[in-house]
Amino acid sequence: MITSPSSLRRSERSRRATLDAALALCTEKGYGRVTIEAIAARAGVSKKTIYRWWPSKSAVLLEAFTEALVDATPFVDTGDIAADIRTHVTGAVRLLSTPPFGPAYAGILSELHHDDELAETVRTQLIEPRFAEAVARLRRAQEQGQIPPGADLPLGVEMLYGPVYYRHVLRKPSQDEATVAALVTHVLRALGAPEP
Amino acid sequence: MITSPSSLRRSERSRRATLDAALALCTEKGYGRVTIEAIAARAGVSKKTIYRWWPSKSAVLLEAFTEALVDATPFVDTGDIAADIRTHVTGAVRLLSTPPFGPAYAGILSELHHDDELAETVRTQLIEPRFAEAVARLRRAQEQGQIPPGADLPLGVEMLYGPVYYRHVLRKPSQDEATVAALVTHVLRALGAPEP
Numbered sequence: 001m002i003t004s005p006s007s008l009r010r011s012e013r014s015r016r017a018t019l020d021a022a023l024a025l026c027t028e029k030g031y032g033r034v035t036i037e038a039i040a041a042r043a044g045v046s047k048k049t050i051y052r053w054w055p056s057k058s059a060v061l062l063e064a065f066t067e068a069l070v071d072a073t074p075f076v077d078t079g080d081i082a083a084d085i086r087t088h089v090t091g092a093v094r095l096l097s098t099p100p101f102g103p104a105y106a107g108i109l110s111e112l113h114h115d116d117e118l119a120e121t122v123r124t125q126l127i128e129p130r131f132a133e134a135v136a137r138l139r140r141a142q143e144q145g146q147i148p149p150g151a152d153l154p155l156g157v158e159m160l161y162g163p164v165y166y167r168h169v170l171r172k173p174s175q176d177e178a179t180v181a182a183l184v185t186h187v188l189r190a191l192g193a194p195e196p
Numbered sequence: 197m198i199t200s201p202s203s204l205r206r207s208e209r210s211r212r213a214t215l216d217a218a219l220a221l222c223t224e225k226g227y228g229r230v231t232i233e234a235i236a237a238r239a240g241v242s243k244k245t246i247y248r249w250w251p252s253k254s255a256v257l258l259e260a261f262t263e264a265l266v267d268a269t270p271f272v273d274t275g276d277i278a279a280d281i282r283t284h285v286t287g288a289v290r291l292l293s294t295p296p297f298g299p300a301y302a303g304i305l306s307e308l309h310h311d312d313e314l315a316e317t318v319r320t321q322l323i324e325p326r327f328a329e330a331v332a333r334l335r336r337a338q339e340q341g342q343i344p345p346g347a348d349l350p351l352g353v354e355m356l357y358g359p360v361y362y363r364h365v366l367r368k369p370s371q372d373e374a375t376v377a378a379l380v381t382h383v384l385r386a387l388g389a390p391e392p
Contacts, residue, residue: 032310103309109365110306113299114228119367127366155359155378159386162358163351169305169365170323171315182351190355190386 010053017043018050019064026061026100031107034061058111058118061104066126068101075133081141082196085160085184088134090177092164097174109169131157138191151191159187206249213239214246215260222257222296227303230257254307254314257300262322264297271329277337278392281356281380284330286373288360293370305365327353334387347387355383 021042025034034057040047054060073091076084096102112119131154138153147153163183167174175183189195217238221230230253236243250256269287272280292298308315327350334349343349359379363370371379385391 030310106309110309112367113302113306113365114226123366123368127368152378152382155375155382158359158362159355159379159382162360162362163354164358165365166354166358166361169309169361170319171308172319172323179351182348183355186348186351186355186386189388190382192385 014043014045014049015053018045018054018060019067022057022060023064023100023104026104026107031061031103031110036060055117056111056115058108058115059121062108062118062122062126065101065104065108069095069126069130073130075137077137077140079144081138081144081146081193082184082188084137085187086180088137089160089164089175089180089184092161093175093180096164096168102168106168131161134160141193146193147188148192151193153191156187156191159190160184210239210241210245211249214241214250214256215263218253218256219260219296219300222300222303227257227299227306232256251313252307252311254304254311255317258304258314258318258322261297261300261304265291265322265326269326271333273333273336275340277334277340277342277389278380278384280333281383282376284333285356285360285371285376285380288357289371289376292360292364298364302364327357330356337389342389343384344388347389349387352383352387355386356380 018039021039022034025038025042029038036047036050036057039057039060040050043050050060054063069092072095073088076087078084096105108118108122112122134157135153138147138151138156141147142149142151142153160183164175166172214235217235218230221234221238225234232243232246232253235253235256236246239246246256250259265288268291269284272283274280292301304314304318308318330353331349334343334347334352337343338345338347338349356379360371362368
């Protein structure tokens, strides 16, 4: 049997319209009131089309959030690990302070506690790849002699991301620029990096 | 007008029965399916009694969780700050790995994102007092010369709690004993404490 490629391939235009509609609805109505019906109506696609590519509204919002996060939190390499991590963490803090992204992510985190499939998707599609990239950026700094050999890089990444999650899930005021800078300085010191 | 003290005072027996019923239901049915009706029936108290003292099921579970957390995470002072923080953080990690406490707290964290009153209650009744106690324990260590003057103690506390929240909200495997020990070592190093 020959299947038509166009029926299998997700149209980029429909995908983008679906993600944008989901984010817009999240801003207008709040995460809890977004429905697949409303996303379909706003995006001008059928519910069937949405369900062909995503199992739930959380999955739609996860894809939208992940794309925004990847854009907002680059792993630059200027040769200055402290500056580069500040750029990265500041991007994450800013995105989480911006509607609809912060509330959308809070909604996803809520859902994943009673949705095993979503929890697995969040870990494999969002958390693990980003975590690995962060470790890789620290490893390059290690190779350049900015972090000593043997430093526990994954622990360093958890110490960077942890306080950002802590404030986000507790709805505490997010880190300002000075606090991000202090956090980065402390994590690098914890990893045994020489003081600048 | 004279009000009867007994009508204002919350009966300790009813309070305890309500908290225990809420926790038991959370284990059996999961956070989302706990209702005030079911708590009242299980505890043998009226719904009216529960609503007199708590605005919502989340508030009941928050009080139950807070009591368990306070019991599980003492701030001991043996004179060894590293050992004492390990005791404290290990207690928190264990409690969050134990049903119904871990799932109950995840449920509370979910609710507080669309319940401003609950968010405020969590911050003022749970987070801020515990955070202040943790800073106070680090301050005593500072006074004993185990942490240098001028260290950013609140940042240190966020670096301790952050990774615990990070794993909990993402449903990653919780920290084992060695990981807690490494975290504590790293945070103390970040604060400039002399290596033991």
